[in-house]
Amino acid sequence: MVAKSTMGSRRRPLDRGTRRASIEGLRKGGMPEVLRVIAAYKSSDRAIKSGNDLFQPGEPCDAIYALVDGWMFLYSLLEDGRHQILHFALPGAVLGLYPARVTIATYGAQALTDAVVCIIPHKNLGRLSKEHPEIGMQLAAIVSHDRNLAYDHLSSIGRRSARQRVARLLLELFVRYRMQWPGHRIEEMQLPLTQEHIGDATGLTGVHVNRVLRSLRKDGIVEFHYRRLRILNPDKLVDVAGIDPQTVFSWAGHHPSE
């Protein structure tokens, strides 16, 4: 309760220099078909400033959201004010999908950069699934993909060393990000996170993330400095992360334009 509003204040807007707007033009194919269908049932759009919440733990939820632009993350809170980041959402994600019966969010969603979502109220979903019978199954596939990511995240946090966890997270974000610009062979990206965010996602402290990061850099594997991620040695990164390539491939999911 008390801690509920701490994140917004502790985390200032961080997205100077992300230059999303200019990069935006490069993205091919735009939204996947499913999302275009869903978005047709939106009641409105909403812009969220970096560091602000789209919804918070404990709030009643009466809508789902399609993330049109920007990065967000899902998090859960502990009584002592620490938090756990559950998932990073990239453009094209569907947020706020809860099983029908649950009406209270158990986790929150916060913007990492300035972001834009379409709001699709629950009351429109009945009409949506009547007029587009295939959409239910496709939503199930999307949620299933998120669940699999959560499962991979789980074994990372549960059974791997700090070094492996950090490597895995950077790899995941890199792979998912690059999926949005197919054909591009960039090994460098704008990653709108602080080391503290990485800690919150991997179950480590910011301090320890720092140590791991500079060890990875010393070994010539990755460089992460002031929101810029550079993969120096992709093969070695996969190796250090201890992930089987099949799994890495599965993170990418559908290509948006397909």
Added chain:
Amino acid sequence: MVAKSTMGSRRRPLDRGTRRASIEGLRKGGMPEVLRVIAAYKSSDRAIKSGNDLFQPGEPCDAIYALVDGWMFLYSLLEDGRHQILHFALPGAVLGLYPARVTIATYGAQALTDAVVCIIPHKNLGRLSKEHPEIGMQLAAIVSHDRNLAYDHLSSIGRRSARQRVARLLLELFVRYRMQWPGHRIEEMQLPLTQEHIGDATGLTGVHVNRVLRSLRKDGIVEFHYRRLRILNPDKLVDVAGIDPQTVFSWAGHHPSE
């Protein structure tokens, strides 16, 4: 690769004395409606002996499964032979649902007790969702519930002490189990796990689970001995687990008979 078959051999059948058969008669309402609909499209049933796998990581998957009877768990493997338990599946669960594009399982499913599943081949799903347009959305809700459980599991492993993790797991299993027999006020249940299973689920070693368990017992909170779980002080358990009651409630999900 090498480790793939270790679980079956390391984990002998454990379900002597679970007496599922006699308890079975008490369960009210049977399967939820969704599952009855899905099961109508099954190709066949399959019985799995305790300790055997329904499917393994790396296998191609061409079907989904409705767990009719028995307990199972989903797990992922590490190269060194350790594993992480991702989810415990109780009767009524749907297993093997992957996003359409993924054809290779990244995790495995193993029986904790002798178990029975209905096999619904992917090729029947098209017909299913045509003839029952509502089923897609309902499947999405089921997967979404699993995803939320994974998210709670995630913050438990990422941010909580060994004591809290173990307490949370026992609480979760207890709540989900009791949901199957509404009205019953039992504080005792057959829990077909070893301490090692608890360790694999919570990201701890079996040895440390043992220490935690006996400390919880010393404090008069829970007793877990030879596959029998007794909740001595439910309120204190929720307290130790450090979980907000709203979340505990959400684990229960739909009541099967509704």
Added chain:
DNA sequence: CGCTTACTTGAACCTTGTCAAGTCATGTGG
């Protein structure tokens, strides 16, 4: 009975957390 599997317990060790101080880059108001 003797075997196997699970459960117990102790001691040494190590990875990661905690605390605390300090640096660097950026933004702000005088």
Added chain:
DNA sequence: CCACATGACTTGACAAGGTTCAAGTAAGCG
């Protein structure tokens, strides 16, 4: 343009929670 505030990143010393290794006990099965 400088002094100062702020948020993020660095680094070191020390503590602690959990792991590892190893040995031993209890319960159930053939």
